[in-house]
Amino acid sequence: MNHDSTIDLARLSAMDVALASRLLKGVRDATLSGQRPRVRPRPVIGESWRRMLRDGVDPDRDVRRGLLSVDEVAERRQSSPLVPVLPVLREALVAVAEAAQHIMVIGDADGRILWREGHPAVLRKGDRLGFQVGALWAEHVVGTNGVGTPLVTREPVQVFSAEHFVESHHTWTCAGAPIKDPRDGRVLGVVDVSGPLETMHPATLSWVTSVARLAEARLRERHVAGLERLRSVAAPLLARMPGRALAVDPHGWPAAVTGMPLPERVALPKQVTEGRCWVPSLGACQVTSLAGGWLLVLVDDAPRPPTATRITLDLSRPRRPSLHVTGSAASWVHELSPRHAELLYLLALRPEGLSAAGLAGDLFGDPGRTVTVRAEMSRIRRYLGGLLAHRPYRFQEDVEVETVLPGDPLDLLPHSTAPMVVRARTHAP
Secondary structure (H helix, E strand, C coil), X not given: CCCCCECCHHHHHHCCHHHHHHHHHHHHHHHHCCCCCCCECCHHHHHHHHHHHHHCCCCCCCCCCCCCXXXXXXXXXXXXXXXXXXXXXXXXXXXXXXXXXXXXXXXXXXXXXXXXXXXXXXXXXXXXXXXXXXCECCHHHHCCCCCHHHHHHCCCEXXXXXXXXXXXXXXXXXXXXXXXXXXXXXXXXXXXXXEEHHHCCXXXXXXXXXXXXXXXXXXXXXXXXXXXXXXXXXXXXXXXXXCCEEEECCCCCEEEEECCCCCCCCCXXXXXXXXXXXXXXXXEEEEEEECCEEEEEECCCCCCXXXXXXXXXXXXXXXXXXXXXXXXXXXEEEECCHHHHHHHHHHHHCCCCECHHHHHHHHHCCCCCHHHHHHHHHHHHHHHHHXXXXXCEEECCCCEEXXXXXXXXXXXXXXXXXXXXXXXXXXXX
16 A cells, blocks of 8 residues: 555455555555554544644543433434334344344444343453443544444445544444434434454445435335325315415424415424414415414415515534524524535625536535525525525625634534535635
């Protein structure tokens, strides 16, 4: 391997385990001491190590923080959005993991381990590492690992031996994939397969990733079934209504509509109650509770509040970007998907506006990907309405736009591979 090459897991897997582990240890030691390693760590590992150094994680000391009690674990399990897909994960992973001397671990969106099953001897080894139910394996606590790092990158990650930032984890190999809400891309948790380093196989990551995608497909099926049930309740009511109305689930996904086009999603206020309220993309609505959602009847005679005077794009929380819209008569907050956060950040950087090709170039490094950009911008304009202009895409001139950035540039949309975002993360003063 040359000095300018990057470590490749497939090549590592073909090596003797001890040799591969020594090579990675040399790369890690050189990197942490500020020297130039023989080969560069993989980009996902190198960026994670930079975050660990920034956060003050001790590479030589195993830190264990706040193991949850049995009751606290039970409470988190009960409220976990991953409960419906536990049978899928167990059926696809546990038996094979046990046979391969691995364990399956399921963590929540905070990096808390909620379920753990697999080979008994490996479970005991996990106990000695603190890799147990109720433990917090967020990246900023225990360093680079297959539970916490996928939650930061929002992508599947395999971590082998000395790619773990903390030395006591070097006898371990793991492959984890985030499980995302198929409705809005929000990360719900992570599934990980781990075991002793000699059990590492390059195909493990593909296997775990496929199972995570299968779990997401099951969640999508449940979402569709829920909308069908809501539609069966709402359709008879809507059929008797002369005006504009629609039925949405608690998250704003529409199930049925009358007198208007079917919106893709409605940005509901954080606190929805029966009675009259202002819904950003619709206006004044009369709200009635339904089994499985809400009935929204548009009130045509209600005065429309003045245009918003201020938009705050809040990117300070790496995993919870949001948009705050403030006007003299109405204010609302909308949590952003990762893609929408990227696009709005790019527009905030360019107040003069960008064409679809310009946005595609900044987002993908490919000006030709305009179809995807136009589709996403159309979705954004459904909840921002007249606050965004197009040809070129830009915020309206009479709206004050503020972007709240994280305290450290490394935390700016850490999942994003958009060239403009990567440049801002790596070249900020």
